[in-house]
Amino acid sequence: MNEVVLQQLVDAPLEETVVRIALAGALGMFLGLEREWSQKSAGIRTFSLISLLGAVFTVLVREADVGESLLLLGGLLVIVQGVLLAVQGLTDGDEDTGLSLTTSVSMLVAYGVGALVAAGFILEGVTVAVLSSLLLVLKRELHEFAWGLSREEMRSTTEFAILAFVIYPILPPEYEPEIAGVTIPLEPQVIWLMVVAVAGIGIVNYAIVSTYGGRGIAVTGFFGGLASSTAVVGTMLDQVRQRPEAASYAVAAILLADAAMAVRNLAIAVAFTVGSDVSPLIEAFVPLGTVIVLAFVITGLTANWRESTTMDLESPFSMKNALGFGAVFLVVLVFGSLAELWFGTLGFYITALASGLVSSAGATTSAVVLYRGEQLTSAEATIAILLATVSSIVVKAVLAAASTNTQFKRRVAIYSGVLLLGGALASLVVVL
Known part of the structure; x- marks a missing residue:
């Protein structure tokens, strides 16, 4: 039985809801990899869950007709969580406060990536995830270049x-x-x-x-x-x-x-x-x-x-x-x-x-x-x-x-x- 289910997942096209949700979670993990490596409060698991949240809410809005307000509510929850992280960085005397803000914005991006993939915009979602990860990884280089202008x-x-x-x-x-x-x-x-x-x-x-x-x-x-x-x-x-x-x-x-x-x-x-x-x-x-x-x-x-x-x-x-x-x-x-x-x-x-x-x-x-x-x-x-x-x-x-x-x-x-x-x-x- 397990082999049959696994084969169905492997053979499923990208349009299948289950495959799109899985891809959204994988892209969330990819986005959270750099944050985890940088030892930030939100890492691989958090980013993956946020992308999954965006994907699930998008599926419910599109296929269960629960209303677009659910998607907006999810985005608002991610924004609130990001603000709390940024405030925590300030109150804890974090010298790298800018990175706390970066993490907050990245969480919202992860939510958007999950929504894009679940809505069928797979190439767009992958592009946003890759470019966002690249910006996070090249932080030092981008800062040095900008300061040198x-x-x-x-x-x-x-x-x-x-x-x-x-x-x-x-x-x-x-x-x-x-x-x-x-x-x-x-x-x-x-x-x-x-x-x-x-x-x-x-x-x-x-x-x-x-x-x-x-x-x-x-x-x-x-x-x-x-x-x-x-x-x-x-x-x-x-x-x-x-x-x-x-x-x-x-x-x-x-x-x-x-x-x-x-x-x-x-x-x-x-x-x-x-x-x-x-x-x-x-x-x-x-x-x-x-x-x-x-x-x-x-x-x-x-x-x-x-x-x-x-x-x-x-x-x-x-x-x-x-x-x-x-x-x-x-x-x-x-x-x-x-x-x-x-x-x-x-x-x-x-x-x-x-x-x-x-x-x-x-x-x-x-x-x-x-x-x-x-x-x-x-x-x-x-x-x-x-x-x-x-x-x-x-x-x-x-x-x-x-x-x-x-x-x-x-x-x-x-x-x-x-x-x-x-x-x-x-x-x-x-x-x-």
Whole structure:
């Protein structure tokens, strides 16, 4: 009998109420793990029970028709309990009162996660739980980064946030300007989200490199490459000039910057085609994934991952940087559309290859926009994105060739050639 019940639970789909309640409890335990490790008054058991409470009340409201007031009452009880914990921290002279408040808010989040999962919003509930846990775990790093920001960076961040969220709702969903007799179908809101997303990637990775940059090649090369691949090459050139024995480490950092650039382009290609009127650009996984895997394999076999260095990145907290990327993107989009009309797909390929010398992200974004407007097929958009990625890899190799260290520039050239060859061979799968 027990085996039959167990098999029913295993075979039950996610829509089943029992499975959703169990998932809510598991996510609550996940949220409470960090609080338990930090030895707070509310830990794994409390958070799990709170998530279960949110799930049970949601099920009763949805399926037993007991009224939504029950759900509100549960939320109110969690808030009261959280306030009591915060007050207890104050009265006990807790020097870390901020964490007591954090625990109180986290309890309410756990209740919300339970309600989301029980209501059928499983992906949303998991996302909230993971992001919330990440914020709890990275408390020290987030505080150190925030305290290290200058007044100018704070002002630029505020300006960027205001423009990012104020501009989006006033932009039209669709716009079809006519340039040189060519009508270009655009989605201004989506385009603005792309610009904000690329700027956001730079900001997040600037924070990661600022916090962990001196702790290893993976951070310096990969996350530095997401923030600014040119800065990675410049830093490595300086390292090799000062310490010739650092050539192996410097080559690996540049290859990881190439991998980071490919990851960013792949993320743009997939994220802004999923859920749209066109099919997701899954084809991009083949050539770009090949470049990424080859870069990591080569660095894993040739470099000492414990080697590290500091990297001086230009602060991305600037509206000028975001608008500069937007300007490059629009130029590529317009010239790419005209080239595609006048010279066919080959014309856009040439544009993507040339624009990749300046910004592979801009060329990738342009290809995605044209694909969403059905001016390019999925295979054509994928090839254009690969060409922009190839162009960026070539630029790094050319910059590395300026080094006087023969071993360093020869290795960069050879390994970059391997990445290019691998991407080219993988692209044949898309074309054929």
